[in-house]
Amino acid sequence: LKEHNKVTEATNFYGNTTPAALVEEFGSPLYVYNERILRERCQEMKNLVDYPRFSVNYSVKANGNLSILKIAREEGLNADAMSPGEIHVEEMAGFEPSQILFITNNVSAEEMRYAIERNILISVDSIPQLETFGQINPGGKVCIRFNPGVGAGHHEKVVTGGKKTKFGVAPERIDDVKAILAKYELTLVGINQHIGSLFMEGDKYVEGVQSVLEIAKNFDTLEFIDMGGGFGIPYKKLSGQPRLDLKDLGERLSAVIKQFVQEYGREITFKIEPGRYIVAECGTLLGSVYAVKQNYDTKYIGTDLGFNVLKRPVMYDSHHDIEVYRAGSQPSTKEEPVTVVGNICESGDIIAKDRVLPEIFQGDVLGILDSGAYGYCMASNYNNRLRPAEVLIDLEGNARLIRRRDTLEDIVRNFNF
Numbered sequence: 001l002k003e004h005n006k007v008t009e010a011t012n013f014y015g016n017t018t019p020a021a022l023v024e025e026f027g028s029p030l031y032v033y034n035e036r037i038l039r040e041r042c043q044e045m046k047n048l049v050d051y052p053r054f055s056v057n058y059s060v061k062a063n064g065n066l067s068i069l070k071i072a073r074e075e076g077l078n079a080d081a082m083s084p085g086e087i088h089v090e091e092m093a094g095f096e097p098s099q100i101l102f103i104t105n106n107v108s109a110e111e112m113r114y115a116i117e118r119n120i121l122i123s124v125d126s127i128p129q130l131e132t133f134g135q136i137n138p139g140g141k142v143c144i145r146f147n148p149g150v151g152a153g154h155h156e157k158v159v160t161g162g163k164k165t166k167f168g169v170a171p172e173r174i175d176d177v178k179a180i181l182a183k184y185e186l187t188l189v190g191i192n193q194h195i196g197s198l199f200m201e202g203d204k205y206v207e208g209v210q211s212v213l214e215i216a217k218n219f220d221t222l223e224f225i226d227m228g229g230g231f232g233i234p235y236k237k238l239s240g241q242p243r244l245d246l247k248d249l250g251e252r253l254s255a256v257i258k259q260f261v262q263e264y265g266r267e268i269t270f271k272i273e274p275g276r277y278i279v280a281e282c283g284t285l286l287g288s289v290y291a292v293k294q295n296y297d298t299k300y301i302g303t304d305l306g307f308n309v310l311k312r313p314v315m316y317d318s319h320h321d322i323e324v325y326r327a328g329s330q331p332s333t334k335e336e337p338v339t340v341v342g343n344i345c346e347s348g349d350i351i352a353k354d355r356v357l358p359e360i361f362q363g364d365v366l367g368i369l370d371s372g373a374y375g376y377c378m379a380s381n382y383n384n385r386l387r388p389a390e391v392l393i394d395l396e397g398n399a400r401l402i403r404r405r406d407t408l409e410d411i412v413r414n415f416n417f
């Protein structure tokens with residue numbers, strides 16, 4: 001088992017405690033985050049580009065836990081928001097309005113007002129929404145999301161740039177954009193894009209940046225360009241998948257930026273908006289094995305890790321490496337193909353299908369690696385199950401509860417009797 005569990009062993013992920021002790025103390029399933037890894041990832045992104053006016057907006061949708069946000073802020077990151085709810089938590093975490101960018105997609109006038117009243121800059125992603133913005137806030141500053149036609153991502157559901165997606169304003173509408181800006185005396189201070197989530201090669205990202213810079217040259221009022229997120233992490237580490245080459249990507253981006261600044265004639269700020277890269281690898285989801293059974297020709301490992309807790313495998317066929325933890329008994333050296341399932345009433349409730357793992361027994365604890373991004377935030381109460389607790393392993397190696405488990409009261413709290 002130790003040999004198989006080389007990822008968390010190598011990083012001393014659980015600090016002064018163990019997976020079994022964590023589950024014992026805080027219950028199962030349980031999201032566990034390692035603060036040291038989180039801080040390291042923040043710094044890697046901050047150092048990506050060699051250009052003085054460079055900043056990182058943490059894309060809070062990936063993990064909106066207040067304690068995580070506070071750490072990201074301490075590390076000098078700014079934040080993206082997708083909704084008033086995200087803005088609310090960012091304010092609680094201490095982000096200033098000037099550190100928040102509200103990236104909208106089909107929002108109401110009320111939602112726009114929520115940000116405007118707080119002095120938070122809005123990025124609009126269509127001509128009608130620019131018109132709505134102008135009506136609400138004539139003379140204001142605004143940002144526009146463009147879609148230069150380049151896309152990338154780990155699954156078609158998360159490719160957000162390109163000709164077949166709902167996002168952004170197409171470059172051929174630049175004249176219409178200019179007309180609306182003029183009509184409402186708006187100042188375009190920023191443009192942004194996001195080609196999609198999870199690329200492991202930098203080519204598409206650089207291509208996307210180059211296209212958005214071409215668009216930028218049409219506007220002389222810009223204060224910043226936000227190049228987007230999507231930086232991938234290796235979900236198949238245990239099989240030796242290499243990391244994204246940040247050094248190479250950073251050098252290419254620095255060159256493109258310097259070239260642009262020369263042509264544009266003045267320095268502006270460049271931003272990125274990573275979510276997954278910041279938080280995925282600092283998180284492991286722990287769960288318990290309650291039943292091991294052979295059903296016809298499949299060996300099922302029955303756990304409490306249903307898709308109510310981690311949706312990614314079911315929604316995108318995503319792979320998460322799995323570690324097996326056993327307290328007390330001698331580990332088995334046997335490996336075998338198993339299908340790891342949850343406790344939800346659907347046969348598609350599968351975390352890992354036909355995966356070769358060390359022999360697993362009832363009572364073992366499983367660690368679903370790289371679950372810090374799009375894990376808890378996509379969890380639900382399906383089957384009236386309680387969303388799990390979240391724990392942080394701090395820099396001293398101690399475990400601290402950062403969100404309590406749902407209670408039965410949480411499940412019924414919104415009923416109107």
Ligand code: LLP
Nearest residue numbers: 059194197198229230231273274275276374
């Ligand atoms: N900026 C915008 C405008 C976005 O829509 C997103 C993600 C990001 C930044 C951050 O992307 P990241 O750096 O995390 O790749 N639930 C999916 C991922 C959906 C991403 C949606 N947008 C998953 O579990 O893979």
